[in-house]
Amino acid sequence: MxxxxxxxxxxxxxxxxxxxxxxxxxxxxxxxxxxGRRKLRDxxxxxxxxxxxxxxxxxxxxxxxIDYTLDADFIDTGINYNIVSSEYIDEHTNQHLKNLxxxxxxxxxxxxxxxxxxxxxxxxxxxxxxxxxxxxxKNQLPxxxxxxxxxxxxxxxxxxxxxxxxxxxxxxxxxxxxDVWSLLL
Numbered sequence: 001m002x003x004x005x006x007x008x009x010x011x012x013x014x015x016x017x018x019x020x021x022x023x024x025x026x027x028x029x030x031x032x033x034x035x036g037r038r039k040l041r042d043x044x045x046x047x048x049x050x051x052x053x054x055x056x057x058x059x060x061x062x063x064x065x066i067d068y069t070l071d072a073d074f075i076d077t078g079i080n081y082n083i084v085s086s087e088y089i090d091e092h093t094n095q096h097l098k099n100l101x102x103x104x105x106x107x108x109x110x111x112x113x114x115x116x117x118x119x120x121x122x123x124x125x126x127x128x129x130x131x132x133x134x135x136x137x138k139n140q141l142p143x144x145x146x147x148x149x150x151x152x153x154x155x156x157x158x159x160x161x162x163x164x165x166x167x168x169x170x171x172x173x174x175x176x177x178x179d180v181w182s183l184l185l
Contacts, residue, residue: 059095063094
């Protein structure tokens with residue numbers, strides 16, 4: 001691979017959430033829930049992606065009531081995997097942490113998000129969760145950088161295969177699309 005980085009990043013969950021003042025100020029999110037987690041009442045303006053789920057496997061999270069969709073409309077590279085080892089998941093593991101998309105080839109693999117009603121100059125909360133889960137049975141914990149467009153967003157260092165890493169940022173794009181990508185270190 002002489003000088004070429006093999007990109008093997010994974011995204012278990014990538015959600016982009018519109019922070020338009022009418023949504024959050026009017027209380028779209030209820031603060032009461034049996035599990036202590038916030039429950040979503042209205043999903044207008046939200047894109048919640050479960051990376052790696054099979055086609056026609058969209059679902060509603062039973063605790064948060066967030067509707068998740070597959071990532072195929074946002075990216076055209078990578079390979080889907082399920083984390084199957086009981087060492088990393090059990091019946092209490094959130095659904096969106098049981099699947100992932102890996103990118104074993106290429107220097108740049110990009111999710112292109114298209115928020116409704118134009119994304120340019122609007123505030124967005126972008127959340128990403130990562131869990132390695134030893135999905136490939138190689139025990140090679142990845143370290144990579146996340147980017148929004150050309151700007152570096154964060155470093156992700158997975159130090160334990162069962163740890164869940166969460167990254168968040170409020171982003172105001174200068175175009176109507178938001179490109180989220182990574183580079184393996």
